[in-house]
Amino acid sequence: MARSSDEPPHLESHSDLSGSAHDVVQAGNVHGGVHFHQGTDPGRPAPPRQLPGDVGSFVNRHNEIQALDAVLGSERGGDSGANGVYVITGTAGVGKTSLALHWAHGVRDRFPGGQLYVNLRGYDPGEPVTAEQALDHFLRALGVTPSSIPARLEDRSALFRSLLADQRALVILDNAATVSQVRPLLPGNPDCLVLVTSRHRFSGLVARDGAHRLTLDVFSERDAVRLLHTVTAEYRALPDTDTDLSELARLCARLPLALRIAAERASSRPLMPLNDLIADLRDESALWDALTAEEDDESDAVRTVFAWSYRALSEPAARLFRLLGLHPGPEFGASAAASLAGTTVPVARQLLDVLTGAHVLEQAAYGRFQFHDLLRIYAAQQAAQHEGEEARDSALARILSHYLFALARAISRMALLERPVPLPEPYPDVVVEEFTDRAAALQWFELERANVVSAVRTAAASGQHEVAWRIAALLRDVYMHRNPFQEWIAVSETGLASATAIGDRQGQAEMRDSLGKAYLQSQRLDEAELHHREALRLRRETGDRYGEGIAVNALGLVDWRRRRLATAEARFQEGREIFRGLADLRWEALLLSNLGMTRFDGLQLDAAAADLTEAVRLCQEAGDRANEGNALFYLSMTQRERGEPEAALSTIRQALDIARTDRLTAAGAFWLLELARIQRALGEPGEALVSCQESAVTQRQIGDRNREAAAHDCAGEAYRDLGRFTEAAGFHRMAVVTYRDTRDQWALANALVNLAPALSGAGDGEGAAGCAAEAAAVLSGFDDARATAQRERIAGLFP
Secondary structure, eight states: OOOTTTSOGGGSSOOSSOOOOOOOOOOEEETTTEEESOOOOTTOOOOOBOOOOOOTTOOOOHHHHHHHHHHHOSSTTOSOOOOEEEEEEOSTTSSHHHHHHHHHHHHGGGOTTOEEEEEOOTTSSSOOOOHHHHHHHHHHHTTOOGGGSOSSHHHHHHHHHHHTTTOOOEEEEESOOOHHHHGGGOOOOTTOEEEEEESSOOHHHHHHHOOEEEEOOOOOHHHHHHHHHHHHTTTOSSOOOHHHHHHHHHHTTTOHHHHHHHHHHHHTOTTSOHHHHHHHHHHHHHHHHHHOOOOOHHHHHHHHHHHHHHHTSOHHHHHHHHHHTTOSSSEEOHHHHHHHHTSOHHHHHHHHHHHHHTTSSEEEETTEEEOOHHHHHHHHHHHHHHSOHHHHHHHHHHHHHHHHHHHHHHHHHHTOOSSOOOOOOOOTTOOOOOOSSHHHHHHHHHHHHHHHHHHHHHHHHTTOHHHHHHHHHHHHHHHTTTOOHHHHHHHHHHHHHHHHHTTOHHHHHHHHHHHHHHHHHTTOHHHHHHHHHHHHHHHHHTTOHHHHHHHHHHHHHHHHHTTOHHHHHHHHHHHHHHHHHTTOHHHHHHHHHHHHHHHHHTTOHHHHHHHHHHHHHHHHHHTOHHHHHHHHHHHHHHHHHTTOHHHHHHHHHHHHHHHHHTTOHHHHHHHHHHHHHHHHHTTOHHHHHHHHHHHHHHHHHHTOHHHHHHHHHHHHHHHHHTTOHHHHHHHHHHHHHHHHHHTOHHHHHHHHHHHHHHHHHTTOHHHHHHHHHHHHHHHTTOOSHHHHHHHHHHHHHOO
């Protein structure tokens, strides 16, 4: 669901995925033993086990392991709990990640709450992982579905802390570059331990958050020789002297990353004397000395070893290695590698095995590969040096085409498309993904989301503007269900710039539509109206009647939110006629539902009931259950206000059955508030409070502050029915605070109207009068029938 183009503005945030109720509002006791408090979900999933594989043949670092063991107590397996944050710092390639993962595997049984891992990619040439993205990753691992992940960083961080509040979990934040990446990811529970790896010392984290610091240095000569011997001993036919191993270690600057690559090279040539390999490496080192004026021995040693190992690769493997340096995102699968190289997936898999065997590529998970950041930079340098401009452009065109078509096919399986985005023919030699079902498509999207977003930026930067706006337009159909507003707006702005750069008016209209939806769903109505007006202009200029209808409906939703009800009604009438002319039953039903919603708000109850009853019928005929549920929701409201609570109850139960069956979590949570209002009308305020609580829980998880406030306001009304005016005032105040913050004047006015009698019942006559005066002032800005009725109500209560 969750389509701002095709649904009432109350419903821009829902999803077709179910959520889990982990985080509950703290607000006080509820009549009948119901509480608004932090709760647990009996269906909580198994603890996450996200640790990547342990490092093979791990040696040395005894002192560092002992230092980490001390965090758990005097010895492993002791009774002491974990405590705090540990920063493992050191230069690039010194083995920070290897140490963290090796130690973590040894103690993972001490953390029954699970192990969470994220590579923050703070030093990659591409975009680093933000705290918002990392929290999205963690919350999913902890059982929170996409529809229930809050939009704002602070809300995500709060939910993360809540989920780990009673757990003993291990969190590894790998390759962090800034404190802003790390601080929102700290659990706040002393039974949890956070390991941070970074090239920075993070003095602020140490000073402010009490983090411990462990600094890694390069290996001693003895430890470096031991590593080389351990890795190569089983493979070398000729005995290697300590002198030769010491010289090899020196040429590697005793850095673990370089040592492992060199050891693999030696292992793969068991009959070649080690001093011959050392001579090759010395020659490579001399070449680097001639090419660089830097005096960084460690950096020069790493580049020397990279070049030495790279030159030993077969040409197909070397070509894939350098082309992978052009990949737009942080990790990739075999099909993406095949598209880059213009080869088949089986061949790409064989070459990826060669590259991982040579330790110039890492296997992040089954079927997923990534570079160490230093190697990624080196690979890109080799591509620039050894691939001509035409070859680089073709490789980039292939990988961007791969992600464009894979995303289009995934979305078609996810059943999210309103109208397919027009696509060109796939670029030659591109591997196009196939998905057997919706679950496979969703899994692909979760794996590739970062790559797809990076593909938009890369396409725009490389002048492939048609690809950039088309990927951005496809992403809109996913974003509408998840509301990642920051990413959504950034991607759409990039797509708009690309479409504008090539004068593609269709692309501009699609991107204006995407931005209008993002701003509408994030309550930024000025920006939403601007972009939807531009979309309408472009649709009319290009003769896109279908797109014109969508834009007209979107502007009607903006007018509805602004309480310009007469204008909204005219918009929805116009849109209905457009889609009736196009014989599009689904859209006609949707516009009729929006029309009924608007007439309900204008107190045209008989007309609203007729519109909504017909909308339900048309939705059923079109098989559109999501919008059928929404039409039922507004029909129920209309029936209740017409004094038909029993009919309203039957209608809202039909809507909630659709929400449960089709897993429309956010919609169902909002529709629960109408159930609560009907329960109050039937004299069941205690039952109404249960409905309000369930709604508030889900709205908090989703991050929809306005709807959470609506649940609080509704709970306040139920408390008033119970004669518990102090508690009622507390809930109404929570709603008022939120509405002030979100600047929703209409909702603020109604909450103030509700707060005034609660304060009066609690004995605060002065406060009640002040609320009444403020409510009247805010309501003066609205001229519709419902606003007039509210002014009359407040005047009657406080003449």
